[in-house]
Amino acid sequence: MNRPIIKEIIESPKEVFRSVIVELGKKNKNVIFVSCDTSLGTGADEFKKTYPDRHIEFGIQEQNAITASAGLALSGKIPYIGAHVPFIICRCVEQIRNDLCVTKANVNIIGRDFGLQFSALGPTHMITEDIGILRTLPNITIIAPADGPEYRAAILTACEIDGPVYIRLSRQPTKRVNNGNYEFKVGKGNILRNGKDITLIATSSMVSRSVEAANLLQHEGISVEVINMHTLKPLDKEIILESSTKTGKVVTVEEHSVINGLGSAVADVLIQDNPIKMKMIGIEDCFVIVGQSYEELLDYYGLTGPKIAQSIKSFLDQFRV
């Protein structure tokens, strides 16, 4: 059964964050927002206006912000830190490891602007390694939502998760992929459409594009099962094994390096429990080029719906006798 594709709804994850953080602040007085001169860009301006005492500004000191947030969390607060991925993740790996993961502090990092999204800012700002860096750390939860409702659910749920949570916040608008009845569960992937020829596992920005690719391939008689893997850690092994056993072939798609991202995580599972052929679509081991637009870069790196469809077809060609 293929679920009906919902009428196209485009949402801004930042706008979702803007309303959800205020809602959370109202529900729980321990929720605070930690800014690294980033509240405006993350969408915490409304929260700052509503709860000025609970908006903590650290200025341009990401490392201090992470460790101070650990201190705040161990004293009963629930910090949401909104900041740019390059600085709040890459710069702060040790702070995240020692001060958040070792202590299991309930600190939620809202990482803005991953992958190709800063289309022209260059290698210091265009990070394709964040999941790879964080995935090896014990006690962290990594969520890369695909659309508005998923962002909403992830931001709300992070509050309840024991230990640090990293949520990848897209600066680019997202296309709705989940239907109204969808229930978000951390660590549980969800099947967006059923198929029998190949399993396509995608995360965050690549989910809607993978659905598009699946639609294109359907016209050519290829039946693609699309899985939205919004939680990278803990990973839903069952859904990978179940679907891959059915289809016998797996493709992963991510706006991330092919090293230690979704593809590697899926490969970790398959190589041990269902060693079948798979293909990883993502960004090869490089510092990305810049361009005029995000879409232009996605196309360059083969991450649009049509390009994903093309890669899948080439992959399937290998199986033709």
Place this chain on the structure above:
Amino acid sequence: MDNLTKSDLKLLINKAYNGRVKMLKMMRNGSIHLGGAFSSIDIITVMFNKVLIHDPTNPSWDRRDRFILSAGHKGIALYVTLQDQGYFDENILWTYYRLKSKVPEHPDEKSLPGIEFPTGSLGHGLSAGSGMALAAKLDKKEYRVFVLLGDGECSEGTIWEAAMASAHYKLDNLIAILDRNGLQVNGRTEDIMNTSVLENKFREFGWTTCAINGHDYNEIWSRLNNVPIEVGKPSCIIADTIKSKGITFAENDFQTHHCHWDEKKINKAISSVIENQVMELKKIE
């Protein structure tokens, strides 16, 4: 300036020097960060006995003062003090360097009660302490946060991020005690990376500072019991100390930063500690 009573002084001397002997006995199992543990044990002893509001039977008591050993390599000095205070049994000390020991060289807050934060990588403790102090301010709670830093550690940039933010938030419930022994792994701090003049640096960052002798119990006690030095500002108490204080032949030797001695040398060191203990006790008579 207030003075401790003679019996208080006697108690503190005995605790700090007995703690030194315990640390040397633990060295039988493996290396210890001797130099810094011995330069800071007098401060830590005074703090847990005469300064901190805490309850070893209720380590997660909400109103307790927090103590963070930012220079985590001095963990062994914290262990012997916490054990003496009754946070855990002495047997745990003798598991040092044993499989699944709860006393790693650098403290882990999950392994034992009384440890507020995992430290060992330098430059984290002041940030963590500032977060705890900020939480106290937000919740209008009275507890104070004490962070013990090293002078070599002040080369780390995050110390200064935390210093700046703590002054910005007027965290007068945050007190840094700086164990200034002047030495680090490879030699003199002023030769390796000159962190001087620390008083001026902290003052410029918006703190109030004062210097004390980190082996004078009266000075430690009276200063730490009169904090904040100035309302509305975090306090930095700079304690001048001697690396490996209490072992005469090892004092001020940077090579005692991290060491593992043979039984003969350990016994010689224990004798030296006991001689110094007797001398300190005589001074107060």
